[in-house]
Amino acid sequence: MSHSRVVRVAAAQLSPDLQSAAGSLDKVIGAIEDASRKGAELIVFPETFVPYYPYFSFVCPPVKSGKEHLRLYENAVKVPGPEVKRVGLCAKRCEMVVVLGINERDHGSIYNTQLIFDATGDLVLKRRKITPTFHERMIWGQGDASGLKVAETVVGKVGALACWEHYNPLARYALMTQHEEIHCSQFPGSMVGPIFSDQIDVTIRHHALESGCFVVNSTGWLSEQQIESITEDISLQSALKDGCLTAIISPEGKHLVEPISAGEGVLVTDLDMTLITKRKRMMDSVGHYARPELLSLLINEEKYENNHQIATHNHQSAGLKFTKETPDES
Template identity: 30%
Template structure:
């Protein structure tokens, strides 16, 4: 088995709240990554079709406000329904290039009635098959005004060459037990996806790498004032308090299992940032610390994980 893997961090902005155009942009970058020989690519949180920036920009906590209802309705209509085939084109391109992917989406799943939204990270194999959909366990702060809490069904890992890969959304990377659930399933290559902020990725990426003695990819998106389409709902209200440069600035980076940066945080530019990682480094760093192996005490400390998919309906 080849111990190396070429990874690509795709740092881009969405065509905000336009599922079809953002999908087309993602596919274009996937083709570019495939031509560069990437075997695994990752993209930011909620990239398809975009992060709910209107909540902060337009006082989203005003209860029963008509503009907030209109924003949310538009978001729902542009969200991803996997059951409908919204990711089929992306899966096809990944299969064409024999390339796996972690993709951040806003999901509107039918198994929860089809009217609520979840921030999900989707793992698609190099055969173009969706292997897991992890719905964010706990939306952060104002995100709770539009995203629903997820479950443990997608807290799983996947084999990719010599590596075992797993992923978490944004601030759930700060949740020690969520990280531990993946470590315990053999994770040695972790993907953390973010809306995009170097103030987050610069600190937590080396910390997670040192803790897990794993390679850690942090990948973020970009959002600039010009990335809001002029036909966005309440466009003038969005622009009124919009920062002049960035709402999110990327910050994508890669750390080795000793916490050192292999790709320094990338700020302010769209692009594909690549590196080749060697699984041997994992064994080297776990010589003196393995969080779920020789340095663990399961007789004293254990974690219970419920991987069931939550639903309001049980059909017997």
């Protein structure tokens, strides 16, 4: 793509429908259509927004979470499936790139999955969170590196990671080596408290600086009524408040528009793609600032389904120089 162009993007902070996938999906379609009327060419939604993030697993002990866990299975999305088709058709109709987080059901397992739809409506990337965090390990299976890809879209090279995957520097570097231009990050929001918002801010701004890309970040939000429906324990309700920061960051680590930290809303702003070169002129982490003769990254791109390898070995170096060592058989 030409770096002289301007791309208008949107980041949605919404509350999910905690009762059904259909309700959350209706909000996704509505937000896409609204952002389209404002001229947006890309929109990002919160982590596992359809049907909803499993907030219950953060505040309920495992022995009491069986009913809600099963309900999540019932509402989880299959890929391909009707929900995916509906989003694809909407993306095509609105000529917009859509980055959506879902709970993906694959037979007896659920995964934290990110979907990237091009403006043609085609699903150009499906990836699963490689390591669920803390309480999430009771809910989701582990993803693999086959999805650590940057998607070629009409707005440029788009990459995505979910929540604390941003604390895995090698996962971020894998996307950086593919020269992502717009990084789409997703967090659950409405968790932990204000410190979570602060951490999100530091994390996404650092990635923008280090990668020399734009970051479009989306978090979810829960109303007081929703929080009370998840847990009646007042002492636990505070754990489901604050922690929201929907934001759009430049390659220079600056907020391009005032972020949203509470309530529902959609940010819309323009990205001047020339800022990517402006940043990388001084510090290109995977180019003139890299030292591949000292440091390199090995990516195992094997794809696994239900813990079974379904692809041949495909080890790829993300550095500029790589030597594969083999054991001495003598």
